[in-house]
Amino acid sequence: MLDSRPSDYMLNVEGLTVSFDGFKAVDDLSFYVDEEEIRVIIGPNGAGKTTVLDLICGRTRASAGQVWFRDQELTRLKEHEIVRTGVGRKFQNPTIYEDLTVFENLEISYPSGRTVFGALGFKKTRAVIDRIEEIAETIFLADCLHHVSGALSHGQKQWLEIGMLLIQDPALLMLDEPVAGMSPSERIRTAELLQTITRGRSVLVIEHDMAFVENIAHRVTVLHQGRILAEGSMDKIKSDPRVVEVYLGH
Amino acid sequence: MFEGYSWAELGSIFAMQGFAGLSLFSVLVLMALGLAIIFGQMGVINMAHGEFMILGAYVTYLCSNFFAENLPALFSGYFLIAMLLAFLASASLGALVEWGLIRHLYKRPLDTLLATWGLSLILQQVYRSVFGAREVGVTLPDWLMGSFAVTDMIEIPINGVFVMFLTLGITAGVWLWNFRSSWGTQMRAVVQNRVMAGAVGIDTERIDRLTFAIGCGIAGIAGSAFTMIGSTGPTSGQLYIVDTFLVVVFGGAQSLLGTIFSAFAISQSQSTMEFFLSGSMAKVLTLLTVVTILMIRPQGLMSLRVRA
Amino acid sequence: MSSPTSRAFATRGEILAFATLAVLLLAVLPASMEIFRLNLFGKYLTYAFVAIGLVLCWGYGGILSLGQGVFFGLGGYCLAMFLKLEASDPEATKIQSTPGIPDFMDWNQLTELPWFWVPFESLGFALVAVVLVPTLFAGLIAFAMFKRRVGGVYFAIITQSIAAILTILIIGQQGLTGGVNGITDLRTLKGWDIRTDEAKLVLYYVNAFLLLGALVFCHWVLGTKFGRILVAMRTREDRVRFSGYDVASFKIFVFCLAAALSAIGGAMFTLQVGFMSPSFVGIVPSIEMVIFAAVGGRLSLLGAVYGTLLVNWAKTTFSETMPELWLLAMGGLFIAVVLFFPNGLAGLWQSFRQPLMHAIRRHAPAGSVVADAAPEGGTR
Numbered sequence A: 001m002l003d004s005r006p007s008d009y010m011l012n013v014e015g016l017t018v019s020f021d022g023f024k025a026v027d028d029l030s031f032y033v034d035e036e037e038i039r040v041i042i043g044p045n046g047a048g049k050t051t052v053l054d055l056i057c058g059r060t061r062a063s064a065g066q067v068w069f070r071d072q073e074l075t076r077l078k079e080h081e082i083v084r085t086g087v088g089r090k091f092q093n094p095t096i097y098e099d100l101t102v103f104e105n106l107e108i109s110y111p112s113g114r115t116v117f118g119a120l121g122f123k124k125t126r127a128v129i130d131r132i133e134e135i136a137e138t139i140f141l142a143d144c145l146h147h148v149s150g151a152l153s154h155g156q157k158q159w160l161e162i163g164m165l166l167i168q169d170p171a172l173l174m175l176d177e178p179v180a181g182m183s184p185s186e187r188i189r190t191a192e193l194l195q196t197i198t199r200g201r202s203v204l205v206i207e208h209d210m211a212f213v214e215n216i217a218h219r220v221t222v223l224h225q226g227r228i229l230a231e232g233s234m235d236k237i238k239s240d241p242r243v244v245e246v247y248l249g250h
Numbered sequence B: 001m002f003e004g005y006s007w008a009e010l011g012s013i014f015a016m017q018g019f020a021g022l023s024l025f026s027v028l029v030l031m032a033l034g035l036a037i038i039f040g041q042m043g044v045i046n047m048a049h050g051e052f053m054i055l056g057a058y059v060t061y062l063c064s065n066f067f068a069e070n071l072p073a074l075f076s077g078y079f080l081i082a083m084l085l086a087f088l089a090s091a092s093l094g095a096l097v098e099w100g101l102i103r104h105l106y107k108r109p110l111d112t113l114l115a116t117w118g119l120s121l122i123l124q125q126v127y128r129s130v131f132g133a134r135e136v137g138v139t140l141p142d143w144l145m146g147s148f149a150v151t152d153m154i155e156i157p158i159n160g161v162f163v164m165f166l167t168l169g170i171t172a173g174v175w176l177w178n179f180r181s182s183w184g185t186q187m188r189a190v191v192q193n194r195v196m197a198g199a200v201g202i203d204t205e206r207i208d209r210l211t212f213a214i215g216c217g218i219a220g221i222a223g224s225a226f227t228m229i230g231s232t233g234p235t236s237g238q239l240y241i242v243d244t245f246l247v248v249v250f251g252g253a254q255s256l257l258g259t260i261f262s263a264f265a266i267s268q269s270q271s272t273m274e275f276f277l278s279g280s281m282a283k284v285l286t287l288l289t290v291v292t293i294l295m296i297r298p299q300g301l302m303s304l305r306v307r308a
Numbered sequence C: 001m002s003s004p005t006s007r008a009f010a011t012r013g014e015i016l017a018f019a020t021l022a023v024l025l026l027a028v029l030p031a032s033m034e035i036f037r038l039n040l041f042g043k044y045l046t047y048a049f050v051a052i053g054l055v056l057c058w059g060y061g062g063i064l065s066l067g068q069g070v071f072f073g074l075g076g077y078c079l080a081m082f083l084k085l086e087a088s089d090p091e092a093t094k095i096q097s098t099p100g101i102p103d104f105m106d107w108n109q110l111t112e113l114p115w116f117w118v119p120f121e122s123l124g125f126a127l128v129a130v131v132l133v134p135t136l137f138a139g140l141i142a143f144a145m146f147k148r149r150v151g152g153v154y155f156a157i158i159t160q161s162i163a164a165i166l167t168i169l170i171i172g173q174q175g176l177t178g179g180v181n182g183i184t185d186l187r188t189l190k191g192w193d194i195r196t197d198e199a200k201l202v203l204y205y206v207n208a209f210l211l212l213g214a215l216v217f218c219h220w221v222l223g224t225k226f227g228r229i230l231v232a233m234r235t236r237e238d239r240v241r242f243s244g245y246d247v248a249s250f251k252i253f254v255f256c257l258a259a260a261l262s263a264i265g266g267a268m269f270t271l272q273v274g275f276m277s278p279s280f281v282g283i284v285p286s287i288e289m290v291i292f293a294a295v296g297g298r299l300s301l302l303g304a305v306y307g308t309l310l311v312n313w314a315k316t317t318f319s320e321t322m323p324e325l326w327l328l329a330m331g332g333l334f335i336a337v338v339l340f341f342p343n344g345l346a347g348l349w350q351s352f353r354q355p356l357m358h359a360i361r362r363h364a365p366a367g368s369v370v371a372d373a374a375p376e377g378g379t380r
């Protein structure tokens, strides 16, 4: 039994499987992510990429398999417990609190006062405010700190969500299509943003934009019909005929 | 609670109460069918559903009076006409309400709940002004009166059996409509993906209106059936609304079979317990059981798994 | 509050609004009415506890409960049981076949005080029970539902069913609960006659102070990070979860808080009105309490108080003179509030006040009124 931590990787996914009424969206999937590695998952639509992130962060329950994050097995934990172990997740569509200001969005994401009574007694100390302002600077939103976030542009919302993860200072950052729907200039800034924020943590990115992927990936995993089709450096992936056939050829 | 009864007696009691419960079962199923269609389709909770039922009951009452006075020769057949008219009346009112109220609230289910409650208050007052506060009853044609004696202890009321067959017929009709007609297909398409359905040319607004109207119309038929088992007053509908909601939720909101099954379970357990306990305790126990089960299994008895 | 760093407990406008209400409740109403009317308003104010609880859990938290009457009633019954036992001492009840037990028990051939009544002979126990029984019950319901991620209309229906069940139960168990009449004929609280005019005045003030205290407390809660998480949860429950919060525990807490407030209202009702009955527990009163909050403005604590007063005052006035019209008006109110004024009186006041403030500002000397110009979410 794999009941203790099986290896030295930061993230260990072992035999992960989920089936929705018989349909296996993720099928016996195993992969490993190193400390400080940027891993990109690519694959055609419906390959199961989002579902893999859902499984790691507890949004969907695995039918079989294990996810080891450092010393912890995640598949048995609740979502908020997984977050507290140091896993941050960005959704495919920007998911922010549109009724609240940018500042309040970041404040809610600040990793303290997370229990009921903690939240009641939470103090906005100088340290908290400094941290929020620092993050806002990083995600290019320093000027809109007190704007209601629902009024931001699509790209800015994406950044805000990234900022909300950043302020949690997760050891593993999972981003689902972070540049989707962005203008070319926004893409470039996002790529820069990712370069700075990925320092000191591991990142798992799903992306369709191949130029972007080449730019940031250390290693690439290609998913197809819930299984791994290929894995390795970008160059190796690009020359793999099967990958070209199911995905890159389009 | 069973001490003091012999096995044979217990058997008869269960059978008798079971048949007595069938009328309640029929009303619950018909009410719940309408509610389930509306809730399943639009996520709308219609708190005025009981008042739509009562409208059907009043229409039946008016028909009964009309035939008795003007067309006594045809009296034996009035009930079928009354059902049709009850359906039409409730369905038309439903379409009107959808147009004037519901369609503005599709994104706000909790608000719909409050608005339709307001509607139910208004309807109750209208009924009170038009028909008076006293409860009214209908005269049943002869062929619906009386009962079969199965054994010397078990008697089955004919109207109960009639209502049950009626219910089965309507349920089958709803099923066919939902799964076999193109309209039903369109409706299910709208449920699954409103935007996409609109994009492929389905008139989603029309589908919504018709669906709401049909749901209310079926409540009208339930009202017709209701006149056979109880008398009709302005607030009679409200008494059934909680039970009906529980039937729908307990059955699993999108499952026709679940609705029928849960209506059966609820009406039968209530009717059977009523013989041994007081009526109110039977009701408390039944509802409490249902609520407890729902707390443990919130998705109801049967449920579809849909992506969150 | 020009910057979040210096966010004060309340803005100047908020303090002013609160002070206005305090003056209204503590001075204007008592000065302008005879005791009978004041007692009536005191009764309305007990519903305001329920309404501000609904602002928290429904307006901010998005949890619509159609069973607040359950907690109002339980709180009221807990106190009524104590008062009834005090009113039923063997001396006062010596004509009964079993002296010393409440009269309705005697009428129902009970010969002994039921076990769950016994502890209510102690005022301390009763007071603790007033808050604790409804809160724990609410906690149980909320725990079962929210841990399984059930919310929205399902929660509304379940709470409504519970209100129905409890009413039927109370009415059915006449010997234990006083049945449909409820627990009536309450007289003294530790020997202090609560039926006199002075007592009614004192109780009115106790009630008003408790309500003002509750308002301050709720305002504080909404001002903390907890309040912002409630708003966040209402729109993006998933995101809150993935920011590391256990959403269920927040919902449980806010629902319990609303229940506790309702319960205090219920107990004050019993004291001021002198009885408690199932007609304040069931489906109809519970949903009416929702409309109090909706009319006042589901996002405004003070609005909820005004809404409660207004609707109840209208109800008393109209249902005396034109009962038919009242039901129509009430129905219309539900529809109108939802369709046309989703933010209730508070929303109307905002849209009326803003142009006014702008006009004042334009005429004021520059720099004197920058105070509450910070952008605020559309929700507050």
Ligand SMILES: Nc1ncnc2c1ncn2[C@@H]1O[C@H](COP(=O)(O)OP(=O)(O)OP(=O)(O)O)[C@@H](O)[C@H]1O
Pocket (backbone or CB within 6 Å): A020, A025, A043, A044, A045, A046, A047, A048, A049, A050, A051, A052, A092, B305, B306, B307, B308
């Ligand atoms: N909860 C669910 N219930 C049923 N089917 C699901 C569920 N979640 C995902 N699926 C199915 O699993 C498959 C994989 O979906 P997933 O969203 O992971 O794809 P993806 O690789 O992220 O695609 P895209 O590139 O379009 O985002 C799809 O066929 C989807 O319909």
Ligand SMILES: [Mg+2]
Pocket (backbone or CB within 6 Å): A049, A050, A051, A092, A176
């Ligand atoms: Mg995806």
